[in-house]
Amino acid sequence: MPAMHQMRSLEEYDISPTTGFLPPEPPLRKLSDNYFDCWEEMFSDFNGLLLAGKLRQAIHKMPLLDHTRLKTVQEYRRAFLILCMLSHSYVWGKLEKTSETLPANLAVPWTGIANYLGLSPVVCHASVVLWNYRLLDPDGPIDLSNLNTLATYSGSLDESWFYLVTTAIESVGAPCLSAMVKSINHVREGDHRALVTELRTISTAMEGMNNALQRMFEKCDPYVFYWKIRPYLAGWENMAEAGLPFGLIYEGVDSFWSAETDEYADMSHLSEGERLLRQYRRYAGGSAAQSSLIAALDVFLGVEHYPTGKRPQVSQQQQKPDSRDQDVNDRYKQLPTPNPADELNNKMKEKSERPPFVRTNRNTFLRAMRMYMPRQHREFLEDLELAANLRSFMLQLEQHQKEKLSTEEAMVLDAYNDCLTQLKVFRDKHVQIVTLYIVNQARKGPNIAHGGFAIEKKKQQQEQETTTQDDDSDDVIHPTKKAKITTADHNVLYPQTALETSPGIRKGSLSAMVSTMFPELGLAKHVDPKTGVVRGTGGTNVLPFLKQSRDETADTRIGFASTSTSHRNGKSVKKSNETTTIVEKPAPERPRSWRNWFTSK
Numbered sequence: 001m002p003a004m005h006q007m008r009s010l011e012e013y014d015i016s017p018t019t020g021f022l023p024p025e026p027p028l029r030k031l032s033d034n035y036f037d038c039w040e041e042m043f044s045d046f047n048g049l050l051l052a053g054k055l056r057q058a059i060h061k062m063p064l065l066d067h068t069r070l071k072t073v074q075e076y077r078r079a080f081l082i083l084c085m086l087s088h089s090y091v092w093g094k095l096e097k098t099s100e101t102l103p104a105n106l107a108v109p110w111t112g113i114a115n116y117l118g119l120s121p122v123v124c125h126a127s128v129v130l131w132n133y134r135l136l137d138p139d140g141p142i143d144l145s146n147l148n149t150l151a152t153y154s155g156s157l158d159e160s161w162f163y164l165v166t167t168a169i170e171s172v173g174a175p176c177l178s179a180m181v182k183s184i185n186h187v188r189e190g191d192h193r194a195l196v197t198e199l200r201t202i203s204t205a206m207e208g209m210n211n212a213l214q215r216m217f218e219k220c221d222p223y224v225f226y227w228k229i230r231p232y233l234a235g236w237e238n239m240a241e242a243g244l245p246f247g248l249i250y251e252g253v254d255s256f257w258s259a260e261t262d263e264y265a266d267m268s269h270l271s272e273g274e275r276l277l278r279q280y281r282r283y284a285g286g287s288a289a290q291s292s293l294i295a296a297l298d299v300f301l302g303v304e305h306y307p308t309g310k311r312p313q314v315s316q317q318q319q320k321p322d323s324r325d326q327d328v329n330d331r332y333k334q335l336p337t338p339n340p341a342d343e344l345n346n347k348m349k350e351k352s353e354r355p356p357f358v359r360t361n362r363n364t365f366l367r368a369m370r371m372y373m374p375r376q377h378r379e380f381l382e383d384l385e386l387a388a389n390l391r392s393f394m395l396q397l398e399q400h401q402k403e404k405l406s407t408e409e410a411m412v413l414d415a416y417n418d419c420l421t422q423l424k425v426f427r428d429k430h431v432q433i434v435t436l437y438i439v440n441q442a443r444k445g446p447n448i449a450h451g452g453f454a455i456e457k458k459k460q461q462q463e464q465e466t467t468t469q470d471d472d473s474d475d476v477i478h479p480t481k482k483a484k485i486t487t488a489d490h491n492v493l494y495p496q497t498a499l500e501t502s503p504g505i506r507k508g509s510l511s512a513m514v515s516t517m518f519p520e521l522g523l524a525k526h527v528d529p530k531t532g533v534v535r536g537t538g539g540t541n542v543l544p545f546l547k548q549s550r551d552e553t554a555d556t557r558i559g560f561a562s563t564s565t566s567h568r569n570g571k572s573v574k575k576s577n578e579t580t581t582i583v584e585k586p587a588p589e590r591p592r593s594w595r596n597w598f599t600s601k
């Protein structure tokens, strides 16, 4: 029998037994060292500067600060949030062309701070959700009645709500973490009764998470989310359409430095182009797919994720004619390398293809998302993968005949299935949200012209028709020379919102230069404009990916859990062999009044 993997205490993974992945104390609201005043000042002004179109010039005047003067981890987190806000605002601008470069005064400290926290220098779930809240009443709870954000890109309440709902989910889900660790021990000790108690703690917490998720609709308008908030959360991986085919140039930061040897490599053998290429970084944008909480639940419950469209048949019974084994245009076929130059180097490519988390997660995108979690949280997931024993215990029980299960064993199975039901409900709601907040918005287009895409796209199409006949036009360089595409005045503000896209590289840009030097890079990412694929900030083909993830959760339930009905929060949960449905109890009759009618609408 393999040796049992011992987990460290939660605190050693920077997890609080009460607040989970959220820090036990609310995040800092100011860096106390005056040395960092210019960051703090820029942070309090950046929304206004962005609106006035003056952010970039203001940032150019900022000095390059030495981030190693930050002392505590709390200070590092605060500084990381500040630089996430400033850098993404700088790159995407407001009604400005995307910037291909990030100046050294942002890039250098941001990269250093990210290294310290075990993150990548790009906005992530940790920065905007875990480290971006304050309590209105310092003694009150971490819930939606008592929360505000420290910063938003758009300056809107909708954006605050978008982050805070997620913060609330992390808070209400916090009890799951110690319950998971205890459950693992109970499985080892064969203490079924105690295991049931912990599993119930988990399913109750997950019910709370689902209720919090449902509240997204209350104060975050899908239109505002899609057109005003989401563009800023985009990263620079798979962003050829946004004019960043190779990613973003981090000035002053290059990939010659090796973290392993802590040394710079000799660069004398490299051409100028290769040196430039080395400064590019490609990172996925911020997404709650980087939540360690949901990932931990998957690992603990043994939910296996496969590449999109490549899920194996589970059983004859569960066979469905869905997206399996279809080419769903998944851009994540291998773990991407942050530096495009590494793609040219086969050795690195092989290394990047070696999947680091294969026990439960064969979906490359979900695995890639772990690289955007704080180091200790990622380590927690890695250790949890080795220690998790619940799924194999459940499969052992499944081997027994139903009648031969003891009452306690049957209770364990039910409690396990309850947890999976809640996780499936979460993913059902999430698919609804994504349909409304992304897919529908993308299809409808913006209401007003400054959203840019719809109007410009039509114009672009017309111009494209003209330019394909006129081969001398050189508005846009296409390295493969197979087609010429004009950007016209393509509004690059929200290119990542486009439904169908073609890479547009600005004439005279650095990317244009690099793309002629390395034609094998970048435009290999060309998206077939006919796919009509709607992508997430991470570049997934959203709906097939999310629906598969939900189905993988549902199919993990154990088939023959006893048919019983348990009551929770006014809802009765009916369980049978194949399905678990949540039946809403009829609401008590309320006296008819205009107020009731209005609230019900």
Ligand code: HEM
Pocket: 162, 165, 166, 169, 213, 216, 225, 286, 287, 288, 289, 290, 291, 294, 295, 427, 430, 433, 434, 437, 438, 535, 536, 537, 538, 539, 540, 542, 545, 546, 549, 550
């Ligand atoms: C307006 C609200 C939301 C939208 C529009 C949204 C959108 C998306 C999209 C597009 C993806 C696909 C991955 C990508 O390409 O980025 C995704 C994945 C994911 N999201 Fe959300 N999301 C929302 C809220 C949340 C919240 C509040 C959570 C809670 C933690 C969450 C958790 C996840 C998880 C765990 C995944 C990975 C897929 C999975 O595990 O099934 N999302 N989301």
